[in-house]
Amino acid sequence: MKKVGMLFASILLLAGCNAPWASDSSGETGTENKDDQVTIEVMMFEGGFGSEWVKSSADAYMEQNENVSVEVIASPDIHQQLQTRFLSNDVPDLMVPGPSFDIMGVINDGKILGLDDYLEEDSYSGEEKWLDTFEQGQFNLKRDGKTLGIPTVFSSGYVWWYNEALFEENGWETPETWQDLYVLKDQAAEKEIPLFAVPGMHPGYYFNGIFIPLVERIGGKQAVLDAFNLKEGAWTSEAFAEAARESQKMVEEGLFLEGTFGLSHTEAQTLFFQNQALFATAGTWLEGEMSDIIPEDFKLRAMNQPIWEGSDAEFLAPVSTGWGGAWYVTEDSENKEETVQFLKFLSSSEEVKKMVESRGLASVVKNTEDAISSDALKSALTVMQEAEGSYAPTAINDSYPEMTNNMINIYQSLMLNEITPEEFTQRAEEFAAQVRDDSSIQKMEFSW
Amino acid sequence: MKRKGDRLALVFFLSPALFLYGLFVLYPSIQALWMSMYQWRGLGEKTWIGFGNYERMMSDAIFINAMKITGKYILFQVPLVLIISIGLALTIANLLKSRWLNTYRATVFFPYILPGVAIAMLWATIFNPVSGMLNGLLNAIGLEQYTTEWLGRTETAFGSVVFVNVWSMVGFYTVLILAAILNIPEELTEAAEIDGAGKWQKSFYIILPLLKDVLQVVIVFTLINTLKIFEMPQLLTSGGPNRSTEPISLYIYEQAFQNFNFGYASALGVIFLILIFIASMLTLRLTRGEKV
Amino acid sequence: MNRATRNLGSHLLLILCSLLILLPVLWVFINSLKPSAAILLEPFSLPTVPALDNYVRAWTDGGLGIGFLNSIFVTVITVFFIVIISAMAAYALSRKRFRFRIAIQNTFLTGLMLPTFLAMAPLFLLMNDLGLVNSHLGLIAVYVAYSLPFTIFMLIAFFNQIPHTLEEAATIDGCGPIKAFWKIMLPLAKPGLISAAIFNFVGIWNEYILALILLSDDPLKTLPVKLANIMMRQQYHTDWGALYAGIVLSFIPVVIFYLIFQRRLIEGSTAGAVKE
Known part of the structure; x- marks a missing residue:
């Protein structure tokens, strides 16, 4: 009897949270960090283009900016995870939603940050305007005159x-x-x-x-x-x-x-x-x-x-329209400035070139064409x-x-x-x- | 004083079950009624549209199709499961007192314990038109003309999904019926043997009528479980080709979690709930009616 | 000899059925030991060197390892609560006579007919409001709630078979109803409780749709959802080896479980339906 009671109590205690091995990797960590520590949560669709290039860019970024930690969650079913996160108002800072996500729905609800002001700022290298680092022809993810998405991966259509x-x-x-x-x-x-x-x-x-x-x-x-x-x-x-x-x-x-x-x-x-x-x-x-x-x-x-x-x-x-494959900063992100800064880094020609070399992808970012090594x-x-x-x-x-x-x-x-x-x-x-x-x-x- | 203690005890015994059941099973089911009056995509504004969702349903060809498909599943699956499990149970019961009885019973029951997701994936690989075992075997025994895209063609996809469903369900009901057969007092069947009844005559005229109770349970269970099928069509065919294998469960899921029409999905649930009640009541009436 | 020939037909039929059940499993197992290209191009070849790395990839990259742990965690806790809570309710419904007994029993009876997906959208939104989406606690609570009706009816049947005299003796000895339940009834109903636990264990371990809706974060997903994810991943990779290995891996725990508890599982499954 006593034994059962003990078991009951300990199980209740255990059930109070998620399984112990599952809790530390899901988002809200970093509470023990210093005050100026910022965590950028990235959720991205992982399809044929993979996600390794983002992860290695994130590592490079963290080395340069010690107060920032970037967490990348990549999955082929990221649209389901994102939908749940949006419904419970627990959104990531930066995302690539993939082809199955209702991106227009969240845009219509004002959940996506307009980026035009940021695009007028300096690019990550500081040499020119951020906007001028993109090929304009492919750069058109706008709604009601507001630029919402930043494509870094260019894809032809079928x-x-x-x-x-x-x-x-x-x-x-x-x-x-x-x-x-x-x-x-x-x-x-x-x-x-x-x-x-x-x-x-x-x-x-x-x-x-x-x-x-x-x-x-x-x-x-x-x-x-x-x-x-x-x-x-x-x-x-x-x-x-x-x-x-x-x-x-x-x-x-x-x-x-x-x-x-x-x-x-x-x-x-x-x-x-x-x-x-x-x-x-x-x-x-x-x-x-x-x-x-x-x-x-x-x-x-x-x-x-x-x-x-x-x-x-x-x-x-x-050509592929690229709404699903582009980067979006969320309106409810608590670290907009830092997130945009990271996005600038991610879309700089140096980082994109690395991606083009390693995964063999063409890009809308200027000065990266030469890096294409694949004949296909x-x-x-x-x-x-x-x-x-x-x-x-x-x-x-x-x-x-x-x-x-x-x-x-x-x-x-x-x-x-x-x-x-x-x-x-x-x-x-x-x-x-x-x-x-x-x-x-x-x-x-x-x-x- | 004793009465009061009794009442307290009752509350103690029943309240956890009633609380959980009420909150997580009954409340959402009732909530569905209210939500079905709204147009709501989960985010943003909820708009009251009265019976708008129900009106939409009446002209929604995909909903009507999903209802037909669900009916088709019932029409094929319930009798198939019933006939096969009775047949198997009688056959296994024949081997009474041999050590084989347990072996066969354990084997037949085996698919029932496997995860439905894994069963769907297992059969998806077997039905694969290029690398699958089925087409491979047909080719090997010279029946090339029967090889086809089992899950990709409307003529074969529905049958294939039904087959996998039956494969995964039939063991449970076989064991259920078998247990009932083994419960029948031996004197009854022995008496029949003395009277010179053959094996199949015995099954038909003596055993089957004695199984009425368990068969009623089997029918109701298969009916409910057929209404519940979800992972087989989802993982085998995604409801395709052209929604020919899409039951109502999959369509509700699609509306709720792919198109995010929560209001419409709730309305679909409500209508389906009503139909389930009618079906269950009818089944109970019919099977009970026979007994009287 | 006469008997053997008489049963020949039965044996043939049953062997055929057994093959239909076991051959597909065997074929997938053999293919799970081959590299991906060989699976697609030479589906009937035997593996030369067993490609055990298929299993490693399914376990780590495919996330079956974490899904496995999650499933054990969720299933064990869920089954524990199902059995305790159902036993309490079943005891009251079986032994006590009170005004709303029939009404309560019928309320639970309705639950037997409610497929989980009917109230999919409201359930999800309720869980979202309670902050229980993406939480094992939330999933466990919903699992327990949906498993109650069947388990309660299964246990009522067991309690009905226990003679009243034992309990009456306990009451005379000064045991209150709660003490009588813990000390007398639960030990007596132990076989029933174990059957209920085993039966629910299989059901919860295999459950897919609620887990699919209520858990979307990767580190929380249970085994069936992880398995379906492996299948989804095949749209963007060509790792059939890991897919086949994943199927086999998901079979292993239930097969072991089945070998140990086979008899009880079969008896438990039939108990509720046949004994009444």
Whole structure:
């Protein structure tokens, strides 16, 4: 009896807090530090770009500034952690929310700090204005005229990747027009290689990498813009109808790897790197994400989507909008000055160069292009430079995630031949109308 | 004085359970009713919209689809679990007094104790169209034409998820029914054997009617557990392709924790709660009715 | 011999079922010992050198180690409180006659039918208001609350079987109701309590959805959530080795537990339903 009572008491005592090994790493430490000690909490999405570069920059920063300690929490499900933190008003100082976080929601609630005043200040090196250290073309994460996000990682949109070595070896040409795809298909059939390995478990890869580009190639920029701006009838326009028919035809003609509609994207990409398909669609994170398994003789190169014969659409290159991948300082941060100072350090060309070298990423920070050592990324940069301009196929996802998810789902049905192209465009138009008629959703005006 | 002491004791015995249960189970369920009248994204303003969320539901094709899918799960899973667990229990009971009874019982029960998340991951690897065991085996025995993207195609995804659910549940009910069979007094079954009843006749006419009580429990349990399924569709298919495996539980989660429509998610919960009550009452009525 | 042939069909059927249960587990175990590329490209090859580093990565990088400790912590405390609190309530409901007994019993009965996800959003917001989101204490409290109905009914069945005479004797000896409960009833109901504990242990150890909603901080997550995170990570890495190893690792504790408590677990699971 006594024993049970003791156990009961000690368990109660123990249950009063979290498990002892879990408590010290979760945020509020540093109470025993000196008075001027500041802790900057960083929460970041960890995807194909990894997080090691931020962690090593944080270490370097802490060495230079002994009164500051920087804690980096990185995880692929950071959006869930962030949502909880925002709801309980226990926000980190600095964050990269990743693609699944409702960033527009917290921006609309005034939870994100406007950075324009800081951008007018000196940069970390003190040589020029902070603002002038960025390439202006990519630097546009603004809402109501306020700059909210600082992108440091530049990514192309979903381009097509291929193995140049394989093409050279067989004397194949990369397709100039969409119709060339079918020529290439017959050539590659002799080697029993289909054209595309795509992840059916994540249909967004071909919605963004094949469908929206196809619409742009057929109907031009305006067709995409009208649809994204939710103009009535835009999703049933001829460009969308044609692109939907073509999508289904591509499947019927056997352009896709067998089994591909049941794969996750790392699986599909692995098969691509095993030369079991000619193309994979992805952004510039592809090389970093798959670095462990890329064969040495694999010459990974990017190409823009081919043009549509008989259309006079602009030849644009896809870019990623980057809301999810940018840095944000929170309005409720208790250490705004120190956090901005750290962000200046993080986005200085020295630190970004290190990141570009170690993870092979291009950047929007000026004077870092030369640091790109990877041929794959150089080819992606060439795609951007050779195009007549850019467009952002993924932009609707930032503003209307629920609608985009629905669109992607029915696109999957289209590819599996479960609905007709007409049904697809009609349903898509209905989803667009739902958002258009819902006054609680803040509308975004897209223009490229 | 004794009465007062008794009453105090009652409070002592019941209050911890009532407090926890009331605060964490009943209160949120009632709170859902109130929250379902608001439009609220968790952050920022709460807006009173009356029955707006319920009106939205009536025209929400995804909600209606999720209800249909939930119904489909019940339609397939409950009878499957019932038939398979009765069959297995009767078969194992046949081996009475052999040392195999325990071995089989332990094996059949085994999946029930595994974490649902791990079961989902296990089967996701087996259904994998490229590296999975299933397609590999089909290829090995010359049935290439049956290989497919099990979880990626609408024709097969639902069946695959149901299969995994049944795989993970059936052991528990088998053991439950088996225990009831072994409780049947031997005289009853022996008498039947003397009368020359065959093995299956015996099962059908003697044993099954005696199992009515336990079968009623099994039906209610499978029904409730089928309504509760969450991790299998979430981890195996994310409810896809095109929501063909998405039960209502997953849609509520999506609305609450992905789209952060807390008000709408609560309204979905309320409607579903009402349906569960109707289903449970009907089941109890039907199974009880038979007995009378 | 006659008997053996008679049972041949039964044996065949049951062996087939056993294979269906054990083969997938075996296949995953074998693959967990292979490097990632071999898992995808040669799924049926045998490992040449066991790639034990898969297990190390799942344990450390995948966070299964910390998830394991968290799960033990949460499960042990939860089960302790479930059993104590349910036993107290079940004792009162089984032994005492009082005005609201039926009403209270029915209130708990409703809980058997309430799936946890129904009130997902309000529960989360309640926990948030109480400051119990991202807290093991909060998760434990919710686990105990949701496990009460089933456990109470299971234990009522046990208490009903204990003869009243023992307790009456104790009362005559001058024991108050609380003392009688501790000294007489609890020891007598011990087999029932152990069955309840084992049964709940498995349920809490495997619980996923509440932990997913209520714990989002990495250092706090329990094993099932960590495991699901490993699966999520495969979207950005190519570490299938760690994924397979993670599945096997999550099996090991329950399998050991099962081997030790198999009989009690099976009996405990059936007790509530069959004995009534």
